[in-house]
Amino acid sequence: IDKLCDEMREDYTLGVKKSIVDFVLKDPRQKEGSILVEKPPYKQELDTVPKAWAKSVQLALLSLQERLYVTNPTLSQVLNLWHRDYSKVRLVNPVTLLTHPDVMELSTHQSIVIKDIESVRMLLLKKWFPEVQNIFYQGNKKKLIPLNHLDDFFNCVSVLMAAQLRDLALESIQDYLEVFCPDVTKPPIGAFRGFQLNVVILNSSLEFEPSLQLFESGVLGVFDKMLEAVHCVPRVETKLYSTEGTHPPKPNLKPMIEPLVLEKAKEKLQGMLSLAMQGPKSYIKQFEKYKPLLNKDAEMELEKFLQEEHTFSDYEKQVLRYKETLAEVQYEVEKLVSLGLFELNCTDLKNALAKKAEAICVQLLNRMSQDNQKQNQLIRKDYEAITDKALTTPTNTSHLMELKAFVEQAEKKDLCALEGMMEQAMHHMEFLISHSTMTHSEMRMNSETFQWLQRIPSVLEEHREIITRSRREAEEALKLRRERFVSELEGYEKQLQEFDTFGDIEDVQRYCKKAQGLQKRLEEAAEKIEGFNVEEDAFDWERTQYPLRTKLVNTLTPYLKLYGTIVEFEEKHNTWMEGPMSGVDPDQVENDTGSIWRTLYKLQKGFSESPNPLQMSTKVKTRVEDFKLHLPLVSALFNPGLRERHWEKMSSIAGQDLRPTEDANLRKYVEMNLESFLEKFESISEGASKEYSLEKAMEKMIHEWDTVSHLRITVLK
Numbered sequence: 001i002d003k004l005c006d007e008m009r010e011d012y013t014l015g016v017k018k019s020i021v022d023f024v025l026k027d028p029r030q031k032e033g034s035i036l037v038e039k040p041p042y043k044q045e046l047d048t049v050p051k052a053w054a055k056s057v058q059l060a061l062l063s064l065q066e067r068l069y070v071t072n073p074t075l076s077q078v079l080n081l082w083h084r085d086y087s088k089v090r091l092v093n094p095v096t097l098l099t100h101p102d103v104m105e106l107s108t109h110q111s112i113v114i115k116d117i118e119s120v121r122m123l124l125l126k127k128w129f130p131e132v133q134n135i136f137y138q139g140n141k142k143k144l145i146p147l148n149h150l151d152d153f154f155n156c157v158s159v160l161m162a163a164q165l166r167d168l169a170l171e172s173i174q175d176y177l178e179v180f181c182p183d184v185t186k187p188p189i190g191a192f193r194g195f196q197l198n199v200v201i202l203n204s205s206l207e208f209e210p211s212l213q214l215f216e217s218g219v220l221g222v223f224d225k226m227l228e229a230v231h232c233v234p235r236v237e238t239k240l241y242s243t244e245g246t247h248p249p250k251p252n253l254k255p256m257i258e259p260l261v262l263e264k265a266k267e268k269l270q271g272m273l274s275l276a277m278q279g280p281k282s283y284i285k286q287f288e289k290y291k292p293l294l295n296k297d298a299e300m301e302l303e304k305f306l307q308e309e310h311t312f313s314d315y316e317k318q319v320l321r322y323k324e325t326l327a328e329v330q331y332e333v334e335k336l337v338s339l340g341l342f343e344l345n346c347t348d349l350k351n352a353l354a355k356k357a358e359a360i361c362v363q364l365l366n367r368m369s370q371d372n373q374k375q376n377q378l379i380r381k382d383y384e385a386i387t388d389k390a391l392t393t394p395t396n397t398s399h400l401m402e403l404k405a406f407v408e409q410a411e412k413k414d415l416c417a418l419e420g421m422m423e424q425a426m427h428h429m430e431f432l433i434s435h436s437t438m439t440h441s442e443m444r445m446n447s448e449t450f451q452w453l454q455r456i457p458s459v460l461e462e463h464r465e466i467i468t469r470s471r472r473e474a475e476e477a478l479k480l481r482r483e484r485f486v487s488e489l490e491g492y493e494k495q496l497q498e499f500d501t502f503g504d505i506e507d508v509q510r511y512c513k514k515a516q517g518l519q520k521r522l523e524e525a526a527e528k529i530e531g532f533n534v535e536e537d538a539f540d541w542e543r544t545q546y547p548l549r550t551k552l553v554n555t556l557t558p559y560l561k562l563y564g565t566i567v568e569f570e571e572k573h574n575t576w577m578e579g580p581m582s583g584v585d586p587d588q589v590e591n592d593t594g595s596i597w598r599t600l601y602k603l604q605k606g607f608s609e610s611p612n613p614l615q616m617s618t619k620v621k622t623r624v625e626d627f628k629l630h631l632p633l634v635s636a637l638f639n640p641g642l643r644e645r646h647w648e649k650m651s652s653i654a655g656q657d658l659r660p661t662e663d664a665n666l667r668k669y670v671e672m673n674l675e676s677f678l679e680k681f682e683s684i685s686e687g688a689s690k691e692y693s694l695e696k697a698m699e700k701m702i703h704e705w706d707t708v709s710h711l712r713i714t715v716l717k
Contacts, residue, residue, distance in 0.1 A: 072146075072153075074139035075160060078132055082164045086128055091172035091226045092116045097179050098190035103343040105196045106210050106218050113222050121229040124165075132161065133239050140240070154237040158253055165230040166255035172226050173265050180219075180341070181272050197280055197342045199349045204295040206284050206349065212277050219273060220266050227262075230255050272341075279339035287349070290325070293356045298322075302360050306367055312428055315368045319361055319435060326357040365436040372428045373442065376449040379421050383452040386410050390463035397474045397535040404467050407460065415456065422453060471539070478535050482544060485528055489548045492518060492525070496552055499559045503612030505566065505619060512563035519560055525549050558606050562613055565599045566620050572596075573627060576634075577667045581660050586635045593631065597624045630670055636681035637669055641692025646684050653680050 093116050097109070104112075136157070139145050146153050179192050198209040210218070233253045292298040305318065329350055337344040390407050394400035429446050432438060438446075495518055502511045526549065533543045572592060576584055600621040607613040637650075637658070647659045654677050658669075674681070 070156065070160075072139075072144060074135050074144050075157065077135045077139075078157070078160060081128075081131055081135065085131075086123075086164075086168070089120060089123065089168065090116075090175050091120045091168065091229055092176045092222060094175045094179050095189055098188075098192055100193060103193045103196045106215055109195065110218055114225065117222075117225050117229045120168075121232055124229075124233055129233055129236070129239075132236055136236060136240055150237075154235065157237075158235050161233070161236065162253045162255045165233060165253060166257055169226055169230045169255055169257055170261065173223060173262070176222060176226075177265050177269055180269055192341075194338070194341045194343050196345055198345045198347075199280075199284060201294055201349060201352050206287055206294065208280060212280075215277075216270065216273050220269060223262060223266060227257065276339075276341035280342050280344055283337060283339060283344060287353075290329070290353055293325070293353055298356070298360060302363060306363070312368065312371065312424070315364055315371075316431060319364050319368070319431075322357045322361045322364070323435065326354055326361065329353045329357060361435070365432065368428070369432055369436070369438070369442060372425065372432065373445055375421070375428075376425055376445060379418060379425060380449055380452065382414070382418055383456065386414060387456070387459045390459055391466065393466060394470045394474070397478065397538055400467065400470050400474055401538045403463075407463050407467075411460065419453070422450065425449060474535070475539055478532065478539070482532055485525070485532070485546075486548075489525065489546065489552065492521060492552050493548065496555055496559075499556075500610050500612060503615050505616055508563055508566045508570070508616070512560075512567050515556060515560040515563050518556055519553075522549060522553050522556065558603055559613065561599065562603050562607075562617055565596055565603070566616065569596050569620060569624060573623070576627070577670075578665055580662075581638055581664055581666075584634065584638045584666065586631075586638050589634055589638075590631055593624060593628055597621065597628070600624060630666065632678050632682065633669060633674060634666060636678060636685040638666075639685045639688055639692075641688040641690075641695075642685065643688065643691075646688045649684050650677070650681050653677050 092113050096112055096116065100112075136145065178186075182188065195215065197215075200207055200209045202209075231252055231254065235251075235253060287294075292301065333346060333350050333353075335345065335347045335350060337346065386407075389403065390410070392403060394403050425446075495514075499511070499515065525546075529544075529546050529549065536543050576589055600617050604614060604617045604621060607617055644659075651658045654672070654674055656672065658672075658674075
């Protein structure tokens with residue numbers, strides 16, 4: 001209306017100015033009506049009387065006067081009320097969104113929007129609608145409402161109110177759209193700070209919370225909520241007049257909003273959201289390098305790594321790798337990142353990645369600490385073992401030299417290796433202290449380990465004192481034992497001199513045992529001499545020689561051989577003479593007899609200046625010679641090749657039964673005085689030996705051929 005009034009004033013002012021100019025510029029000599037001006041067609045039509053359309057115009061005028069309700073004062077008041085009090089109302093107040101100081105979460109945005117829409121809806125229902133209702137109530141009292149056309153009138157009212165609600169909805173949609181897509185031609189009220197978008201880990205992958213789809217549906221859903229709000233206002237006549245039972249209930253006002261308008265608004269906002277969402281999607285791609293931490297590959301890799309054998313250096317590389325990742329996450333990854341419409345909140349993601357990286361570092365450092373403690377324990381055990389042995393008091397010279405050699409070897413090799421291990425342990429401890437917090441127990445164990453570097457020199461010094469003292473004592477003991485040993489050898493010499501007095505053959509067993517005992521002691525003396533020499537070498541002394549022991553051995557040997565030979569002959573003589581025939585081998589008897597005789601012969605020469613041993617050897621030698629006289633009889637009768645026929649021949653020659661019995665022995669045949677038949681017996685025995693040899697050869701051949709025959713049979717089969 002104000003615009004129309006302004007336009008009328010401008011037209012009036014222009015007309016007045018034009019009239020004044022025409023009057024001023026008019027030629028006074030020109031008379032009025034002297035010039036005929038051709039009239040336009042519509043003026044010519046006005047000059048026609050009566051008018052052809054006069055009746056229809058009158059009818060139309062009457063119809064408008066009767067049914068044109070827009071000019072009704074009540075409707076004017078409704079228009080006035082809306083333009084005065086509600087034309088600036090919006091379903092969603094854009095100022096609230098544009099002046100919000102911080103980025104808002106989707107839930108906060110929805111809460112503000114719903115609150116605004118509900119507030120406007122209640123404003124329409126609780127204030128605007130009662131005011132409109134009151135206008136018509138007063139108009140009814142003033143008889144401004146045409147009762148004869150009531151339905152048409154209120155239909156017009158409904159159209160007017162619906163149009164007002166439609167304008168409210170369209171303007172609210174446009175203002176809400178301009179919150180996200182500002183109109184550059186309008187002065188800015190403020191700038192929308194945007195939405196907060198959280199980045200979280202869900203099912204080992206990065207997700208947005210709320211999701212981008214939820215953002216889109218939440219923001220675009222505001223349009224639908226606006227439409228719902230403007231469709232909740234009832235028709236005014238339903239509250240003015242009771243229609244119960246007379247007319248069916250009428251629906252609420254239906255503001256007609258073209259679907260195309262709403263679709264275009266949604267498409268524009270959706271396009272803007274899609275474009276704005278590209279920023280967050282692109283930004284989270286930088287977290288792909290942390291994918292092993294997200295999908296638990298790092299945990300599986302750690303488990304496999306812990307099950308394998310690795311050096312401390314390998315563990316250091318792994319710890320530094322994850323420490324670098326942890327530092328990168330903590331100091332390079334921003335908590336809040338502004339990306340146009342969205343502000344990414346990476347706090348939860350940052351904390352989760354840092355927590356996982358730190359957990360892996362803790363596991364690695366725990367294993368490193370355990371391995372380090374085990375290594376330190378081994379170092380302490382090695383130092384303790386060296387210390388225990390170094391501080392041991394030696395029990396003898398051999399033990400003394402062993403301890404001395406052990407410590408010298410330890411100083412050259414073991415302690416150097418332990419120092420290298422201590423340097424490694426120091427490096428390990430420095431690394432662990434730099435990257436973790438050690439417990440009191442771990443610090444105490446490390447301290448005990450490194451104290452050995454200061455303690456070991458005093459241990460070695462104490463060891464040297466022990467070795468020096470023990471060596472002095474061992475040297476004195478060696479001197480004393482050598483003196484005692486010389487006395488022992490002198491005693492053995494006196495015992496050996498007694499053997500010259502032994503001459504009774506009946507006591508030869510006792511003599512032999514005594515000689516064997518002395519021989520054993522002399523052998524032990526040789527071992528003692530060797531031990532003395534070893535100790536003397538250890539002390540860098542000159543080796544002591546003991547020629548007396550060699551002399552005693554050389555002197556004892558003939559006696560020992562004499563007594564042993566006599567005992568051997570006595571035992572074998574009894575076996576040959578009294579034993580069964582099966583135990584006598586003629587060849588072996590002859591060999592043994594010859595060997596014993598030769599030994600006694602040599603001994604007899606050696607004892608030429610010792611009467612008693614000489615006498616014993618002479619007597620036994622004589623007995624051996626006497627036994628040798630029976631050797632032809634042994635050779636003839638004890639031949640294993642003799643058979644029954646041979647024994648019958650020899651029995652026939654001797655004139656008595658010579659066949660062997662169970663109690664037959666050499667003494668029995670000697671007592672038969674068969675010496676005169678020995679020549680014939682030897683001939684028979686010689687033949688028996690040849691037959692025996694052939695018999696053995698045939699048995700061997702038969703055995704061999706039996707084997708070949710069986711082999712053939714097997715092949716033929």
